[in-house]
Amino acid sequence: MPEDGGVSRNDVGDTTDAGASRARNDESGLEAEGPRRPVTVVGAGLTGASWAGLFAAAGLEVRLQDVDEKRLTAAVDRAGAAARFLVENGLADATAAERGIGLLTATTELAEAVADAVHVQECVREDLALKRRLFAAADRAAPSDALVCTSSSGLSISEIQTAAAHHPERCLAAHPYNPPHLVPLVELAPGRLTTPDALTRAAAFFAGVGKEPVTLTHDLPGYIANRLSAALWREAVDLVLRGVATVEDVDTAVRCGPGLRWAAMGPHLLYDLGGGEGGIRGHMEHLAASKEGMLRDLATWTAFPAEAAETLDAGLVREKAGRGYAELTAERDSLLVSFMRARHRLRR
Amino acid sequence: MPEDGGVSRNDVGDTTDAGASRARNDESGLEAEGPRRPVTVVGAGLTGASWAGLFAAAGLEVRLQDVDEKRLTAAVDRAGAAARFLVENGLADATAAERGIGLLTATTELAEAVADAVHVQECVREDLALKRRLFAAADRAAPSDALVCTSSSGLSISEIQTAAAHHPERCLAAHPYNPPHLVPLVELAPGRLTTPDALTRAAAFFAGVGKEPVTLTHDLPGYIANRLSAALWREAVDLVLRGVATVEDVDTAVRCGPGLRWAAMGPHLLYDLGGGEGGIRGHMEHLAASKEGMLRDLATWTAFPAEAAETLDAGLVREKAGRGYAELTAERDSLLVSFMRARHRLRR
Numbered sequence: 001m002p003e004d005g006g007v008s009r010n011d012v013g014d015t016t017d018a019g020a021s022r023a024r025n026d027e028s029g030l031e032a033e034g035p036r037r038p039v040t041v042v043g044a045g046l047t048g049a050s051w052a053g054l055f056a057a058a059g060l061e062v063r064l065q066d067v068d069e070k071r072l073t074a075a076v077d078r079a080g081a082a083a084r085f086l087v088e089n090g091l092a093d094a095t096a097a098e099r100g101i102g103l104l105t106a107t108t109e110l111a112e113a114v115a116d117a118v119h120v121q122e123c124v125r126e127d128l129a130l131k132r133r134l135f136a137a138a139d140r141a142a143p144s145d146a147l148v149c150t151s152s153s154g155l156s157i158s159e160i161q162t163a164a165a166h167h168p169e170r171c172l173a174a175h176p177y178n179p180p181h182l183v184p185l186v187e188l189a190p191g192r193l194t195t196p197d198a199l200t201r202a203a204a205f206f207a208g209v210g211k212e213p214v215t216l217t218h219d220l221p222g223y224i225a226n227r228l229s230a231a232l233w234r235e236a237v238d239l240v241l242r243g244v245a246t247v248e249d250v251d252t253a254v255r256c257g258p259g260l261r262w263a264a265m266g267p268h269l270l271y272d273l274g275g276g277e278g279g280i281r282g283h284m285e286h287l288a289a290s291k292e293g294m295l296r297d298l299a300t301w302t303a304f305p306a307e308a309a310e311t312l313d314a315g316l317v318r319e320k321a322g323r324g325y326a327e328l329t330a331e332r333d334s335l336l337v338s339f340m341r342a343r344h345r346l347r348r
Numbered sequence: 349m350p351e352d353g354g355v356s357r358n359d360v361g362d363t364t365d366a367g368a369s370r371a372r373n374d375e376s377g378l379e380a381e382g383p384r385r386p387v388t389v390v391g392a393g394l395t396g397a398s399w400a401g402l403f404a405a406a407g408l409e410v411r412l413q414d415v416d417e418k419r420l421t422a423a424v425d426r427a428g429a430a431a432r433f434l435v436e437n438g439l440a441d442a443t444a445a446e447r448g449i450g451l452l453t454a455t456t457e458l459a460e461a462v463a464d465a466v467h468v469q470e471c472v473r474e475d476l477a478l479k480r481r482l483f484a485a486a487d488r489a490a491p492s493d494a495l496v497c498t499s500s501s502g503l504s505i506s507e508i509q510t511a512a513a514h515h516p517e518r519c520l521a522a523h524p525y526n527p528p529h530l531v532p533l534v535e536l537a538p539g540r541l542t543t544p545d546a547l548t549r550a551a552a553f554f555a556g557v558g559k560e561p562v563t564l565t566h567d568l569p570g571y572i573a574n575r576l577s578a579a580l581w582r583e584a585v586d587l588v589l590r591g592v593a594t595v596e597d598v599d600t601a602v603r604c605g606p607g608l609r610w611a612a613m614g615p616h617l618l619y620d621l622g623g624g625e626g627g628i629r630g631h632m633e634h635l636a637a638s639k640e641g642m643l644r645d646l647a648t649w650t651a652f653p654a655e656a657a658e659t660l661d662a663g664l665v666r667e668k669a670g671r672g673y674a675e676l677t678a679e680r681d682s683l684l685v686s687f688m689r690a691r692h693r694l695r696r
Contacts, residue, residue, distance in 0.1 A: 154638045177605040185605030212604040214597035222642040224601040228580045230642040233615050235579040245572055249562035251614020256560040257525040257533030257573040262607025264683035266599020267581050272664050273677055280664055284657045290502045294570040294578040295650040302643040309632045316620050316628055329621055335612035338690035346682055
């Protein structure tokens with residue numbers, strides 16, 4: 001599951017075999033012709049609700065499943081709000097979203113939720129045994145061609161997918177970046193039993209709902225984005241603990257420097273352009289020594305220093321200057337939306 | 349000097365003592381009342397021209413200095429174009445920029461260039477001996493209260509400033525992020541002889557021209573932003589070399605995931621929000637183990653693998669898909685501008 005702690009304590013609600021032999025009527029679930037097959041979101045925490053909102057905003061029929069009815073009710077509301085937020089901010093089509101919001105349903109029964117599904121997106125808490133039980137049940141009850149994806153950030157799809165006794169080859173990791181309805185990245189990773197076809201179909205499905213999928217050749221801890229974030233954050237924490245700069249100034253340095261540029265282009269392309277007409281080769285010729293000097297000087301610890309949480313917390317109190325969680329998340333999301341819109345306007 | 353290779357091969361054009369005893373008439377050079385003192389940019393490469401464009405766009409009188417007259421002529425043109433670009437994109441006031449562009453001058457004489465200056469921004473190539481000669485000469489010729497800043501990314505201000513025999517205390521590092529007229533970050537770092545007052549005045553000066561200054565307690569290789577970038581990039585390179593993902597997918601993962609978020613907020617605040625109401629402490633309690641798993645798995649090399657440049661270059665050819673340097677830098681700058689404007693619109 002992603003990093004916002006939006007876990008669901010879902011468990012298998014039903015284990016009957018329902019749809020394993022259903023023929024597929026539509027590869028992506030997105031085509032205009034013919035009946036569109038539903039998308040199932042398993043686990044109604046914050047991440048599940050956000051995924052459901054994204055899928056609904058694209059006009060898809062979404063079935064939310066969780067064993068907790070209260071959580072389901074809240075998630076349906078949240079998903080609708082997320083879809084409407086996308087429409088209000090010009091990031092989703094109003095007609096499609098209206099259709100999707102109208103088709104949003106919730107159930108505690110997993111088999112019912114995945115029957116006919118073209119895509120199953122699991123987002124329950126990081127518990128291998130639980131995820132394996134859900135994958136086993138979804139594999140039995142979903143059409144044989146449905147993709148079954150875990151949103152897990154910390155568990156291995158190779159270890160999860162072996163629970164899918166019938167069709168482990170359609171199981172993969174599809175790891176979002178929070179919040180999933182706003183941040184376009186989704187990282188696709190195969191387990192040892194996943195077929196290339198499943199990865200290709202998953203990439204098409206996610207592109208169809210406006211995501212920007214990337215595909216790994218195998219799963220590894222943190223996929224791409226969380227690994228790169230961890231590498232950066234270790235040094236960001238270290239600079240604060242060493243007293244080089246305040247929490248706020250480290251955050252400002254990222255937000256007003258490399259972060260701003262990385263929202264425009266990735267690091268490889270930026271360094272290529274930084275090399276002028278000489279490109280990445282010119283860049284490395286001129287700057288490898290200087291960069292290696294930094295690399296030798298970077299933090300190398302692999303366990304967080306004991307004082308990290310307290311020191312960061314104290315610095316964050318100053319940075320936040322009285323602004324609360326709701327205000328800051330709204331500010332974050334407004335900025336994300338405005339950057340996304342700016343990108344869309346510039347897209348040829 | 350910053351990372352675009354925009355070096356100047358400037359050298360000391362003049363070493364006469366001219367302005368050391370001048371009284372200061374204005375602390376930041378930005379006040380509306382009284383004559384405003386000029387800002388001097390030493391070194392007319394790409395970085396110098398970009399700095400000059402930023403200062404001119406703020407309505408300041410800018411004197412560009414370089415020993416190469418051809419480079420000076422090109423830099424004056426470039427600086428004017430940069431200032432006009434900021435106006436055209438709503439990031440600078442047209443009247444102020446018109447004044448600044450009209451006051452842009454160029455000279456090969458350092459003493460003439462720094463006479464009366466309130467601020468000297470050195471941006472010559474990364475050559476300690478050269479920078480020391482320029483600091484010695486600027487220190488002799490500039491008013492005693494003028495700030496003298498190096499744009500160096502790789503050299504130590506502590507080693508540079510001792511060449512300023514009269515007033516080393518007003519010498520500091522003011523490291524931009526490229527391109528300086530567009531990316532708001534400037535990192536201020538003191539040398540061993542720099543006074544807190546000089547840092548405070550420098551922060552006020554840069555804030556006055558629209559930069560977002562951050563202040564380090566001492567200088568260290570890469571300051572903040574390039575260290576964090578190096579930490580991230582090592583892993584980004586490693587993932588490509590290990591065959592985990594393509595150059596393009598690694599770039600997409602950054603651009604559509606953490607990069608997008610880091611343009612909104614820095615990593616500490618984002619992780620604080622990721623902890624929900626529990627904040628950074630909650631985040632670390634829940635995710636320290638998972639993050640430590642990644643940290644143990646990250647690349648640790650401190651010298652670039654021999655095949656890095658070639659492998660990255662091949663991947664970049666695919667990513668660029670025929671788009672050339674001019675097209676891509678224009679796209680990068682258009683995106684940066686649109687993100688900056690989006691931020692300005694949301695600023696309370």
